Amino acid sequence: MSASEGTEYAVSSEFYDLLQAEPDRRRAQRWFAGAAGRARHGIVDFGAGTGIVTQVLLESSGVPVHAVEPAAAMRTVLMSRAAALGADRRARLTVHPGRAEDAGLDAVADLAVAANVVGCVEPAARRALLRAAARALAPGGVLLFDPPPVGLPDAAEDLTGFGPVRMGSDSYRADVTRVPDRGVLRMVFDYRVERAGRSVRGAREEFPMWPAEPEVLVEEITQAGLELVAAPHPDLLAARRPSR
Numbered sequence: 168m169s170a171s172e173g174t175e176y177a178v179s180s181e182f183y184d185l186l187q188a189e190p191d192r193r194r195a196q197r198w199f200a201g202a203a204g205r206a207r208h209g210i211v212d213f214g215a216g217t218g219i220v221t222q223v224l225l226e227s228s229g230v231p232v233h234a235v236e237p238a239a240a241m242r243t244v245l246m247s248r249a250a251a252l253g254a255d256r257r258a259r260l261t262v263h264p265g266r267a268e269d270a271g272l273d274a275v276a277d278l279a280v281a282a283n284v285v286g287c288v289e290p291a292a293r294r295a296l297l298r299a300a301a302r303a304l305a306p307g308g309v310l311l312f313d314p315p316p317v318g319l320p321d322a323a324e325d326l327t328g329f330g331p332v333r334m335g336s337d338s339y340r341a342d343v344t345r346v347p348d349r350g351v352l353r354m355v356f357d358y359r360v361e362r363a364g365r366s367v368r369g370a371r372e373e374f375p376m377w378p379a380e381p382e383v384l385v386e387e388i389t390q391a392g393l394e395l396v397a398a399p400h401p402d403l404l405a406a407r408r409p410s411r
């Protein structure tokens with residue numbers, strides 16, 4: 168399954184903000200708020216999802232923000248978040264409903280971010296995303312992103328999931344398992360809703376992740392016309408469009 172205009176995130180989008188908005192917002196503040204505050208030209212959020220990161224970028228900066236999001240289910244939540252932002256912030260936000268390379272953004276930004284995205288796209292789309300980022304950045308502009316996993320685990324692993332989060336009479340959680348599968352990491356999200364200790368609903372969605380060796384990634388960054396520079400956070404890589 169590749170993330171595009173199709174049905175991707177059709178299950179997860181319902182639960183995404185309830186389970187992830189708070190931790191993801193704190194992470195976006197740690198990763199991007201400082202750089203966003205220094206942006207003077209514009210910011211691009213590639214793979215904006217439901218807009219958790221986008222909102223932090225808008226709140227931390229005073230420049231135009233472009234949110235690029237191909238999955239209709241995620242974009243629906245993003246649009247609702249944008250509608251609730253208030254006219255001032257909404258005036259600075261442009262939503263692009265396609266993949267990174269479809270947005271046609273050219274030198275619009277001095278900062279681009281991709282949070283939890285680069286590992287979620289297959290290698291050809293990853294290279295296209297890096298090229299789109301290079302094009303979207305003005306000379307001297309920087310792309311910040313968390314890199315894909317370096318390799319695969321030997322066997323399936325249960326990860327720390329999300330929740331439980333209480334809403335009304337119900338308790339929501341997501342159990343997350345990662346399964347190595349023919350060179351790809353299948354991330355399995357099992358959503359569970361319980362009321363008074365009894366299951367009300369369950370739903371599942373899987374996402375592939377594509378590992379990349381660091382030297383492969385560095386080569387792709389260089390091929391895209393970017394150069395690695397020091398990142399502002401240990402979880403991130405930073406790639407700069409060289410100044411003319």
Ligand SMILES: C[S@@+](CC[C@H](N)C(=O)[O-])C[C@H]1O[C@@H](n2cnc3c(N)ncnc32)[C@H](O)[C@@H]1O
Pocket residue numbers: 170171175176191213214215216217218219220235236237238241265266267268281282283284287288292296
């Ligand atoms: C795991 S979500 C992360 C969402 C958001 N960045 C966050 O941290 O909350 C990955 C997002 O990347 C989007 N995506 C996948 N392929 C993409 C591409 N080629 N260009 C732009 N976005 C893409 C997906 O549709 C999805 O919304």
